[in-house]
Amino acid sequence: MGMPDAEGQGPPDGLPDLPPEWGRVIVPDDASALAHEARQVRRELRRLRRRAVWRRRLGRTPRPDGRPPLGLPALILLMSVLITLAGLAAVTWPRSARSGDGPTVVPYPTAAPAAVGPLPAFDLVDVAQAPVPLRSLLPAMIVLVDACACAEQVAQAAVAAPPGVTVITVAGGRKVDASPTPGVRALADPAGGLRDYLHLAAHPGTAPALLVDREGTLVRLVPELGPVEQYRDDLARIAA
Structure with missing residues (x-):
């Protein structure tokens, strides 16, 4: 059995000795008195679960063989390749020529352009x-x-x-x-x-x-x- 506390009370019968740094442990008769502490514990557990989910999605979870995860570096490499391909596509994409309202100017030695109508009376x-x-x-x-x-x-x-x-x-x-x-x-x-x-x-x-x-x-x-x-x-x- 455990040692008595400062007030001369030891741990309840059937319970193991508790670490002395925990101080005096009081077990309330009404469990509702522990509602605030229970909410804090549930909040911490949810935070830990969300953190673990994101670590798995980003490949931060250690591999079984102990080597560092490959998910995040692979994701960065994939994004770099996609950005490079998008830039090349933007540069090489064919553009339609702009049409003007004047006569066609044909550099030679190509064929003559079609007639464009009579000149004004200059x-x-x-x-x-x-x-x-x-x-x-x-x-x-x-x-x-x-x-x-x-x-x-x-x-x-x-x-x-x-x-x-x-x-x-x-x-x-x-x-x-x-x-x-x-x-x-x-x-x-x-x-x-x-x-x-x-x-x-x-x-x-x-x-x-x-x-x-x-x-x-x-x-x-x-x-x-x-x-x-x-x-x-x-x-x-x-x-x-």
């Missing part, structure tokens, strides 16, 4: 600053020389142009070449109407060309004037 100016209706010069090959004079390419176009096709150089502003290449009509576009209509920006060192038939239809837009062989057939088309 008025250009000559060296005397007199207005010149563009439609009065059709069919024509119109070369925009505001970003590049490109005299050699213009001279080749003038030689290759069939009878009835006017080769025109169009400068920006009102300054017109007073001594144009033989067989070339030099004009200027003070309002920049041609480039605005085509939504075509000027790039230094390049001279785009428009091939327009006698009805005013833009048959082809050459973004950069080059060798005659690349547009000779289109010259024949607008001359017909």
